[in-house]
Amino acid sequence: MKTEMNLEINLELNETKTYKKPLRKAIYPYLFIAPFSLLVLVFFILPAIATVGMAFTDLNASMKPHFVGLTNFKRIFSDYNLPQILGNTAVFAVLSLGISLLFALVISIATQYFLKGKMLAVVYRILWLIPSIIPSVVYVTFWKFIFDPTEGGLINKFLLNMGIISDPVSWFTKGAMAIVILATIISTISGGMILLSSAINSIPEDLYKAARVDGASEKSVIMKIILPTLKWPLMYITISDLIGFVSSYFFIMLLTQGGPMRDTTTLSLYAFQQAFNLKYYGYGAAVSLIVVFISFVLTMLLIRMFDFNQMIKPSRIED
């Protein structure tokens, strides 16, 4: 009796084991991702490891690193520039994000709902794409020209001609942060706009028709039909733009070099300056790790806020 049972079990085991994936088939997926894995390794993972390692050394222009433990991090928290720089980073990131999100939303709703299918809407959206496709250096030069502190600057020339001011205004000393934010948002709006527009575009026409039959006001259409559809694109844009703003320094460096004084220096620009201008590689690496940490915490918070679980939960019919 017992042996019989054993036999049966053995038989079953054998049957389940009989099918084995041919080796070649098992290798294919890895073959395909191998080259990219190599690239990722060389250009992302190794530098990341190097940065983390560097943050615990006193590597500088002399290129002789010594392990110094948490010294760099201790120095960051006693750095007298830190409060101002953190403040700048917060102002820059929050204002840039808020304004560009608002603009992207308004433009998308205007062109995809109110002006849907009109030529004007297409032209308008293409205009907004221009800032994001011209090279950054050219783009920055354009802003420098507009806000040039001499009589040659576009705004100064205009205001002088109109007789509103009598002497050219030095815009970069007065409102450097405002100019930096303005230039940043105008080049980021288009990204969000494209995502939001296509999300709005995916709303079936019948829903608008039903809303018209039901006597829905424009406000209800926007609040109850359009905005709920935009929840996930908005989350994506918020997270990716916020990380972008917290860790970006390129525009600021080209426009103001973080000045005047440290008025427009953000944390990531500070890390860059410490590492590459002053050659304090170890300290710069430590600061950039703080930037990464902040981005990570913000992302987690936002995912929490947007109720990420709900997004990955499958629904029966896609909406």
Next chain:
Amino acid sequence: MITLRNIVKNYDGKKESSRAVDGLDLVINKGEFVALLGPSGCGKTTTLMMLAGLLKPTSGEIYFGDRLVNHVEPKDRNIGMVFQSYALYPHLTVRDNIAFPLRERKMPKAQAYERAKEMSKIVQIDHLLDRKPSQLSGGQQQRVAMARALAKDPEILLLDEPMSNLDARLKLDVRDEIRKLQRELGVTTIIVTHDQEEALAISDRVAILNGGKIQQYAPPEELFSQPVNLFVASFLGNPPMNLIDGVVQEDKGVQAIVTSGFEFRIPEARKLEAKHIGKPVKLGIRPHDLMLTDGSDPNAIAMKVDLVEHLGSGKLVKVMDAEQKMQSTIRFVTDNEAPVRHGDTIQMKIREDKFHIFDMTEDGHNLMQFR
């Protein structure tokens, strides 16, 4: 009462080529259930959209009662509408979906929810009020759409292919429910469909559309027994009507249609006007109006059986004339017991009074006078 007078709709302004509806006249009485039936692209949805106010007619007038409504906004027409896709608001619960039109009319929330509950009971979905549309089956979504359309107590209910997303069985149930509900509420209802069985089963009157024009507007049984033209005759009925080319001839006061396969004597009571004699015509006979007989019958036509198909409830027999001179085969239906096999020669006859003769004009008018 709804009156459509000479409605024309061009999608592209003045361009004739974009004409979807071409001079439509229709009168729908209060409380009536009317179907717009026709092949794809004949302008059914376009007509319904104009009734809803979602499209404006290029010319012509639409009256609700005495009121000209051409330029009245959808929300001011007091209509309820069910879309083919149901168009439920995906981010609102069933309760909020049904209450939506009421809330937009500034009805207080409690009252709107009360009414939503009431409506959901009528269509039997009151246990689903807290779900989102994506968590409902097709049939349940259909009911929600119905409840939403009826919540504001509309004078007119417009249904655009409301059952095309349901399976065959559910269709039958929903169809009966819609009809029952409509009777109870007495709401004037217009349904668009391309399913003739559905249209004939559910409506008081059916308007058959083709090419943006109404071909015939009549109660279902009249459409069947008295089709005004070739289009209506061949569009309705399954299996379709047999159409046989022939010529009208008269010999000693007896009229007959002579086809290449047989000669059919027209009964005295239904003689054609003299002007049709000698003209080519099409003889139309529904498959159900042909029957087996024996050789002694003076009207019997000898035919050769080409194919026998089983329909379940009967047999569909395809026959040809013995010498195979006719262009087309003739289909007719017999009961399962009839001894008909492939290759047999059988005798059949046409049921008295159950035939149609169409002239060869473009419209193919029915020449039989129904008096």
